[in-house]
Amino acid sequence: MIDSLISDIKGQIQFGNMITRLILLNIVVFVLITLIGAFTYGGQTSPSFQKLIQFLAISGDPIMLLKKPWTLFTHMFLHQGFWHLFWNMLILYWFGRIVGDLLGDQRILPLYLAGGLSGAVFFIIFANLINSYAGYALGASAAVMCIVMASGFIAPYFKLNLLLIGEVKLMYVVAALFFLDVAMIGQNSNAGGHFAHIGGALFGGFYVYAMQKYGTDFLARLSSFFEKPRFERRPKQPAKVVNIHGAEKKGGSKRNVSQEEIDKILDKIKNFGINSLSEEEKDVLFKASKE
DSSP states (O other): OHHHHHHHHHHHHHHSOHHHHHHHHHHHHHHHHHHHHHTSTTGGGSHHHHHHHHHHSEESOHHHHHHOTTHHHHGGGOOOSHHHHHHHHHHHHHHHHHHHHHHOGGGHHHHHHHHHHHHHHHHHHIIIIISOOOOEEOSSHHHHHHHHHHHHHHOTTOEEEETTTEEEEHHHHHHHHHHHHHHHTTSSSSHHHHHHHHHHHHHHHHHHHHHHHHOOOTTHHHHHTTOOOSSOOOOOOOOEEEOTTOSSOTTOOOEEEOHHHHHHHHHHHHHHOGGGSOHHHHHHHHHHHTO
16 A cells, blocks of 8 residues: 555656655645654653754844754745644645636746745844734645635636535635735734735736736746646647647538637637637647647
């Protein structure tokens, strides 16, 4: 069983998309931290275990940050509570698929890291200028909120089927999640964490807005390291035949589809969401992906 589990994990790491890899990484870190806590004398409340957490979590004290700069990155993969991990990964899966499909899988990790860093900056600002305390922050929430907000800007009219509610436009779901973080800042519990979530969300929204409005990709260089686009935009080529109705069925029709037409469909998805496509456009895109 262990060999099979390890084999499945290796397969997902090698062939899965970036959302799957990020979820696996967060789960592996959580399992390791939990096991260390289980075998530490005194458990997760022991001083030695808390030192480990503080070694990986980000501090609101800038001096501590200078001493432990790696925490800028390690904190966004660190979870202590199961439900904290569960909800972060579930939300990352739901909204990350939308971002990956419409912006490209190569932009997921850069967005995740940038959202986590933005959240760290907002947490430090809150800890020193607003609340005057130096605690610790950990978890993927700011990085996840970055991707959530990015999805809302990319496909605001995309419809989600919510339990007991029905179809709701994505922009309303994203707005509700953002508002909850804003509302929770006034609470005594984890106000700094919610401030960090807002920092991640603001970066995600600003990033997509800049791409749509000005064609500026702040993460282009980083994204290029992970680029495995689903559809490569190649120089214009002579029109090729794509059978948009599938098979060599009797009565089936064929039509010429150029790279320019595929590019227009991709732009339409980017600006208006995948639900804006007609059935014919979806067929064209599906067939082109198989070429």
